[in-house]
Amino acid sequence: MSKKLFIETLGCAMNSRDTEHMIAELTEKEGYETTDDFVEADLILINTCSVRERPVHKLFSELGGFNKKKKPSAKIGVCGCTASHLGEEILKRAPYVSFVLGARNVSKITEVLHKDKAVEIDINYDESEFAFNDFRSSPYKAYINISIGCDKSCTFCIVPKTRGDEISIPADLIIKEVQKVVNSGVKEVFLLGQNVNNYGRRFSAEQEKINFTQLLRRLSTIEGLERIRFTSPHPFHMDDEFIEEFASNPKICKSMHMPLQSGSTKVLKEMKRGYTREWFLNRVEKLKTMCPDVSISTDIIVAFPGESDEDFADTIDLMKQVRFNQIFSFKYSPRPETEAESFTNTVDDEVASQRLSQLQSLNNEILDELNAKSLGKVYRVYFEELNRDYFVSGRSDNNIVIKVKGSDDLLGQFRDVKITSIGRTILTGEIVA
Numbered sequence: 001m002s003k004k005l006f007i008e009t010l011g012c013a014m015n016s017r018d019t020e021h022m023i024a025e026l027t028e029k030e031g032y033e034t035t036d037d038f039v040e041a042d043l044i045l046i047n048t049c050s051v052r053e054r055p056v057h058k059l060f061s062e063l064g065g066f067n068k069k070k071k072p073s074a075k076i077g078v079c080g081c082t083a084s085h086l087g088e089e090i091l092k093r094a095p096y097v098s099f100v101l102g103a104r105n106v107s108k109i110t111e112v113l114h115k116d117k118a119v120e121i122d123i124n125y126d127e128s129e130f131a132f133n134d135f136r137s138s139p140y141k142a143y144i145n146i147s148i149g150c151d152k153s154c155t156f157c158i159v160p161k162t163r164g165d166e167i168s169i170p171a172d173l174i175i176k177e178v179q180k181v182v183n184s185g186v187k188e189v190f191l192l193g194q195n196v197n198n199y200g201r202r203f204s205a206e207q208e209k210i211n212f213t214q215l216l217r218r219l220s221t222i223e224g225l226e227r228i229r230f231t232s233p234h235p236f237h238m239d240d241e242f243i244e245e246f247a248s249n250p251k252i253c254k255s256m257h258m259p260l261q262s263g264s265t266k267v268l269k270e271m272k273r274g275y276t277r278e279w280f281l282n283r284v285e286k287l288k289t290m291c292p293d294v295s296i297s298t299d300i301i302v303a304f305p306g307e308s309d310e311d312f313a314d315t316i317d318l319m320k321q322v323r324f325n326q327i328f329s330f331k332y333s334p335r336p337e338t339e340a341e342s343f344t345n346t347v348d349d350e351v352a353s354q355r356l357s358q359l360q361s362l363n364n365e366i367l368d369e370l371n372a373k374s375l376g377k378v379y380r381v382y383f384e385e386l387n388r389d390y391f392v393s394g395r396s397d398n399n400i401v402i403k404v405k406g407s408d409d410l411l412g413q414f415r416d417v418k419i420t421s422i423g424r425t426i427l428t429g430e431i432v433a
């Protein structure tokens with residue numbers, strides 16, 4: 001009987017892809033098979049996120065839960081960003097853990113498996129050209145890494161300490177990978193990197209000079225590839241050439257994630273984001289002018305140290321001007337080894353909660369207004385998931401989740417769908433063509 005592997009994945013799309021890489025290595029080289037039930041697993045992995053504090057606390061209680069109910073012979077491994085930043089400490093706090101594998105060391109999964117109490121967390125380890133085995137959780141769309149690490153030094157962010165310096169993956173490897181998934185039937189790719197539009201800044205060996213816009217142009221010549229998405233671009237690197245390519249290239253999906261963080265230039269400066277409120281608004285205006293159907297999503301942090309009522313009002317005002325289609329909003333959470341950790345002008349937690357709920361109510365109002373305008377409109381949907389009650393769902397080009405009644409015949413297919421009813425996060429429609 002084959003050995004069973006259970007993996008829980010927290011955090012961002014980058015982690016989801018790391019999980020796919022670990023599954024690929026463990027199934028191909030070690031004969032594992034995945035399971036959804038950790039109680040029957042021979043290996044339990046938790047692929048962690050450390051961007052905010054709460055999940056770190058949760059990690060240890062979860063590990064305790066795994067340890068209590070797991071098979072006596074089963075191993076537990078802690079992987080991902082929290083593994084990178086806590087390292088040895090995980091083994092001290094949870095001595096039943098077998099190994100700790102950092103976010104920049106995923107390719108060593110089959111090595112650490114056989115070394116008791118291994119801790120592999122070198123953030124300078126270069127995996128940018130590692131040839132992983134192949135595993136993809138969806139046959140319809142594929143995550144493709146284009147860079148690893150992050151070269152920025154945003155004062156709130158732990159990521160550069162867990163994923164190391166930014167290294168771009170050579171363009172010829174990316175193109176080959178995309179060609180391979182397209183040959184296997186995938187029609188949509190999702191390019192991944194911490195700052196995708198900084199692509200090409202540094203490679204691990206001598207490479208041809210190529211930037212993100214040029215990479216997009218090249219990828220879009222691949223026959224059979226119909227949609228290209230990417231995350232996350234950085235507002236600082238959104239030059240005219242990039243926005244023009246985004247708007248004019250029909251294969252690039254018209255949905256842009258623009259992580260704002262704050263609408264106040266003063267706070268942006270304290271965060272070391274590298275742009276001002278005016279630059280952000282200017283980029284949004286250019287984007288909307290060139291591409292009227294674009295949907296824009298963002299990340300916002302409230303109550304960063306020193307954020308005054310006026311600064312927060314600037315964020316609210318910017319939200320009203322931009323009318324984002326989706327906002328991921330967070331209370332500032334101090335992280336170890338970051339510059340902002342030592343800032344003493346912290347904002348009272350009650351004020352932080354109040355700001356977060358004000359922001360989220362405004363966002364819901366805006367979303368309801370935007371969604372109401374979708375009623376009766378027709379979107380081209382790429383179907384990728386079978387849901388309960390005979391519904392099948394997919395996304396429009398501009399990233400709206402849309403479901404229709406139907407069967408698995410629709411999976412992997414494009415259809416025109418007319419919207420018949422509206423929810424806040426998902427729209428329902430019927431196929432018209």
Ligand code: 5AD
Nearest residue numbers: 051156157259299300330331332333
């Ligand atoms: N506190 C709160 N939110 C954070 N993020 C990153 N670091 C922190 C932090 N210390 C948010 C940012 C980022 C998203 C992935 O997580 O908004 O864009």
Ligand code: SF4
Nearest residue numbers: 150152154157159194
């Ligand atoms: Fe963190 Fe800033 Fe890098 Fe994003 S760009 S991962 S927020 S340091």
